[in-house]
Amino acid sequence: MDEGAALYSRYLNGDENAFDQLVRRYRKDVTLYANSITKNYTLAEDAAIDAFSELVYKKGKYNYSIPFKSFLFMICRRRAIDKIRKERRFVGISDRAVSDENIYEKAENDEKREMLKFALENLPEKQRSAVYFVYFEGLSYEQTAVIMKINPKKVDNLLFQAKKRLKEELKNKI
Secondary structure (H helix, E strand, O other): OOHHHHHHHHHHOOOHHHHHHHHHHHHHHHHHHHHHHHOOHHHHHHHHHHHHHHHHHOOOOOOOOOOHHHHHHHHHHHHHHHHHHHHHHHOOHHHOOOOOOOOOOOOOOOHHHHHHHHHHHOOOHHHHHHHHHHHHOOOOHHHHHHHHOOOHHHHHHHHHHHHHHHHHHHOOOO
C-alpha cells in the first residue's frame, strides 16, 4: 500500500489529521495537473478542491489495487473537465479568463522553457495529459492508461504523436 493509500485508509478510520496530510502532499500536483487541462489557474484550484471533496463525500470508492495518486488524478481530471464545461455554459469561449499564474514559479524564466511551455499548451488535451503524467509526474504507461481510461498502447501512441508535434514546432526555435 502506497503512502497516499495508507493516509486515506487512516482518514477513513477516523484520523482527520491524515486527510490534512493528504491535502498537503498532493495539493500542488493535483492543481498543476488541473491547470494543464483548464489553462485557468482559478478553475484548476476549484477542480483540485472538488477532487479532495469527493474523497470526503464519496468514501469507499477507492480501489486499493491502483496507486492513490492515480485515483486522485482520475477524479481531478473529471472535475477539471466539468469546470470547463460549466464555464462554457456561462461564459463565451472568447471571454474566458486567462490566468497569469506562473505554474513554473521555481523554474528559470528562460526562453527555451517558455517556448516549450507554449508548445506543450498547444498540444491536444489527451496528448498533453499523457506527456504530463509520463514525463512530469514520472508515471508508467500503465498508470497513465488507468488515469486516462485508455490502454497502454494508446498512451504510447499519444506520446509518439506529441513528441512528433513538439519536435516539428520547436525544430528551428531551440
